[in-house]
Amino acid sequence: MATLYDKIWADHLVGERGDGQSLIYIDRHLLHEVTSPQAFAGLRLAGRDLWRRQANLATPDHNVPTDNRGAGVAGIEDPVAREQVETLDANCRRHGVLQFDIHDARQGIVHVIGPEQGATLPGMTIVCGDSHTSTHGAFAALAQGIGTSEVEHVLATQCLAQAKARNMAVRTRGALPPGVYAKDLALALIGRIGTAGASGHTIEYMGEAVRGLSMEGRMTLCNLSIEAGARAGLVAVDDTTLAYVHGRPFAPKGTLWNAAESHWRSLRSDPDAAFEQTMEIDAAALVPQVTWGTSPEMVTGVDGCTPDPAKAADALKADGWQRALSYMGLAAEQPITDIRLDRVFIGSCTNARLEDLRIAAGLVAGRRLAPNIKQALVVPGSGLVKQAAEAEGLADVFSKAGFEWRAPGCSMCLGMNPDRLPPGEHCASTSNRNFEGRQGYGGRTHLVSPAMAAAAAVTGHFTDVRVLL
Amino acid sequence: MKAFRVETGLVAPLGQANVDTDQIIPKQFLKSIKRTGFGDYLFDAWRFLDEGDIGVTPDERRLNADFVLNQPRYQGAAVLLARDNFGCGSSREHAVWALMEYGFVAVIAPSFADIFHGNCFKNGLLPIILDEATVDGLFAQVQAQEGFTLTIDLERQRIVLPDGGEIAFELVPMHRRKLLEGLDDIGLTLAEAERIRAFEAAHLARHPWLAQDLAAGA
Numbered sequence: 033m034a035t036l037y038d039k040i041w042a043d044h045l046v047g048e049r050g051d052g053q054s055l056i057y058i059d060r061h062l063l064h065e066v067t068s069p070q071a072f073a074g075l076r077l078a079g080r081d082l083w084r085r086q087a088n089l090a091t092p093d094h095n096v097p098t099d100n101r102g103a104g105v106a107g108i109e110d111p112v113a114r115e116q117v118e119t120l121d122a123n124c125r126r127h128g129v130l131q132f133d134i135h136d137a138r139q140g141i142v143h144v145i146g147p148e149q150g151a152t153l154p155g156m157t158i159v160c161g162d163s164h165t166s167t168h169g170a171f172a173a174l175a176q177g178i179g180t181s182e183v184e185h186v187l188a189t190q191c192l193a194q195a196k197a198r199n200m201a202v203r204t205r206g207a208l209p210p211g212v213y214a215k216d217l218a219l220a221l222i223g224r225i226g227t228a229g230a231s232g233h234t235i236e237y238m239g240e241a242v243r244g245l246s247m248e249g250r251m252t253l254c255n256l257s258i259e260a261g262a263r264a265g266l267v268a269v270d271d272t273t274l275a276y277v278h279g280r281p282f283a284p285k286g287t288l289w290n291a292a293e294s295h296w297r298s299l300r301s302d303p304d305a306a307f308e309q310t311m312e313i314d315a316a317a318l319v320p321q322v323t324w325g326t327s328p329e330m331v332t333g334v335d336g337c338t339p340d341p342a343k344a345a346d347a348l349k350a351d352g353w354q355r356a357l358s359y360m361g362l363a364a365e366q367p368i369t370d371i372r373l374d375r376v377f378i379g380s381c382t383n384a385r386l387e388d389l390r391i392a393a394g395l396v397a398g399r400r401l402a403p404n405i406k407q408a409l410v411v412p413g414s415g416l417v418k419q420a421a422e423a424e425g426l427a428d429v430f431s432k433a434g435f436e437w438r439a440p441g442c443s444m445c446l447g448m449n450p451d452r453l454p455p456g457e458h459c460a461s462t463s464n465r466n467f468e469g470r471q472g473y474g475g476r477t478h479l480v481s482p483a484m485a486a487a488a489a490v491t492g493h494f495t496d497v498r499v500l501l
Numbered sequence: 502m503k504a505f506r507v508e509t510g511l512v513a514p515l516g517q518a519n520v521d522t523d524q525i526i527p528k529q530f531l532k533s534i535k536r537t538g539f540g541d542y543l544f545d546a547w548r549f550l551d552e553g554d555i556g557v558t559p560d561e562r563r564l565n566a567d568f569v570l571n572q573p574r575y576q577g578a579a580v581l582l583a584r585d586n587f588g589c590g591s592s593r594e595h596a597v598w599a600l601m602e603y604g605f606v607a608v609i610a611p612s613f614a615d616i617f618h619g620n621c622f623k624n625g626l627l628p629i630i631l632d633e634a635t636v637d638g639l640f641a642q643v644q645a646q647e648g649f650t651l652t653i654d655l656e657r658q659r660i661v662l663p664d665g666g667e668i669a670f671e672l673v674p675m676h677r678r679k680l681l682e683g684l685d686d687i688g689l690t691l692a693e694a695e696r697i698r699a700f701e702a703a704h705l706a707r708h709p710w711l712a713q714d715l716a717a718g719a
């Protein structure tokens with residue numbers, strides 16, 4: 033009678049704190065340079081130590097440059113950003129926390145390296161001072177983004193104090209058609225329910241389209257749960273999950289694997305489990321999605337148009353659409369395929385894994401960047417993704433077509449590092465947020481799948497990728 | 502953390518829904534390793550006409566006179582009146598630090614994003630959830646009446662209007678207690694250290710593959 037979320041919750045429930053909040057034991061804590069320095073400083077100030085040093089894994093990702101990496105930390109030009117990365121180095125050394133530092137071949141975006149290393153395992157509770165921690169839910173792990181005070185709390189207690197969320201089921205019907213990916217499914221869902229649609233809920237994704245996704249696709253889907261307002265996203269364990277985890281560096285081996293596997297196989301919702309909210313999506317009917325505005329819910333099919341604020345349901349919504357259109361420099365009822373692009377970004381914890389790069393490279397092969405595209409970046413999610421992509425020849429495909437092949441990091445997903453979208457320019461981006469200024473001050477972001485980003489790069493405007501396949 | 506009991510403050514209205522934490526405090530300010538210094542950059546891209554960076558002070562910047570917080574009537578505001586899903590997006594706690602350092606003690610909205618809502622209570626910022634109609638009413642009053650102030654009485658869970666009328670609000674008892682007493686969350690949890698240790702031992706025995714030591718290498 034329990035949902036997957038209920039089961040993982042119960043398995044980690046230390047107890048009630050007598051105040052409406054529960055203490056939940058945390059198995060894995062991931063750290064990066066931006067949200068951890070104040071937490072470590074707080075620990076020092078209070079004279080506290082780490083509760084379980086060996087449960088932590090750190091890497092710098094937001095601030096690291098994606099070129100000139102031979103120079104290491106010294107290659108970070110901005111002294112304030114450099115200090116932040118140095119602070120992570122120092123904190124990890126002082127406390128004996130495993131870190132893949134800027135020189136490590138395994139360094140990358142924290143949400144890419146956890147799964148890649150087998151540091152993310154089914155049934156775990158995972159936290160990170162980063163909202164896209166929801167990514168790890170693809171492994172049937174309860175993975176939540178937390179604030180810096182909670183980072184400090186988890187470092188000091190290995191627990192999180194919180195109230196249980198409600199259950200929401202997203203049931204897909206049918207399989208995704210060719211040219212339509214996990215990214216499109218997630219964006220279509222957010223478009224349907226809004227960025228607050230799953231507030232206070234943990235979403236479990238189910239149905240044929242989800243079962244048919246690779247782990248990479250499931251990570252993309254769970255990654256975007258936070259953009260629907262959800263506390264976390266989950267996908268039940270199946271053979272796909274186990275095949276991905278097996279043999280990863282930190283995954284259990286031998287008899288431990290057997291014990292783990294039999295537990296993991298139980299990580300699914302009971303057939304009659306009750307969900308407070310259910311949403312159905314006809315996956316087979318989806319088309320490639322493109323965001324036109326400044327919130328992920330401002331999204332439509334590539335065959336659609338920007339909306340007309342005069343036709344909004346209420347004044348608040350009309351005002352929001354009007355603001356977004358004017359920030360984006362777009363008119364009402366403008367066809368999506370008419371939007372001219374300046375830059376393309378293929379990267380981020382949403383879409384920078386090997387499968388994403390393969391899909392994009394498949395479209396780019398034998399084509400060239402359109403003349404109006406000033407820059408097209410491909411930023412692999414980790415050093416190991418980069419190595420694998422180079423070994424497969426993907427890097428060459430991109431370079432030949434005129435793309436820049438970079439070193440791993442968050443890059444232009446948020447532009448804390450030197451990769452930024454200049455004011456007024458339109459970017460087709462495989463990242464997760466099209467907020468005002470997100471990719472760079474005054475920049476205009478359109479969220480799409482890697483295939484759609486590649487199609488946009490070679491045609492110079494949004495193009496229905498299904499005609500290029 | 503400073504205790505919150507009764508606060509009276511000028512109200513500023515921020516009319517749009519889905520205000521994300523990238524707007525509350527843009528990314529370039531997150532490079533700091535401190536907990537302070539963010540107030541000057543609250544709503545940076547909306548408050549100023551030029552792009553800001555750490556270390557550049559507001560008096561060197563070009564102010565956006567149209568932005569609500571820059572209007573003379575809202576100077577010194579301590580209560581932010583907002584719309585649905587305030588604080589969505591990034592988990593950055595810097596958003597809460599920036600709001601507090603700017604001078605806000607409370608934010609009133611029909612709904613908040615989960616992580617932001619949780620972050621508020623770790624720092625002593627009071628997020629008050631009121632129904633849409635009540636928030637609409639407050640927006641109308643703030644706009645109609647210059648110098649509109651509210652008194653927030655956390656002990657009684659009441660907002661007191663200038664005319665003496667009151668609006669009740671709900672709060673999880675623990676959240677209320679934490680703000681009232683300025684409690685340290687970590688101290689509260691560590692008081693249960695024995696219980697956590699016992700749970701941990703049983704949990705790792707039940708799931709032995711979780712007992713691995715990452716720091717010892719793969």
Ligand code: SF4
Binds near residue numbers: 094
């Ligand atoms: S890639 Fe973007 S969304 Fe992901 S962790 Fe980095 S900055 Fe955050």
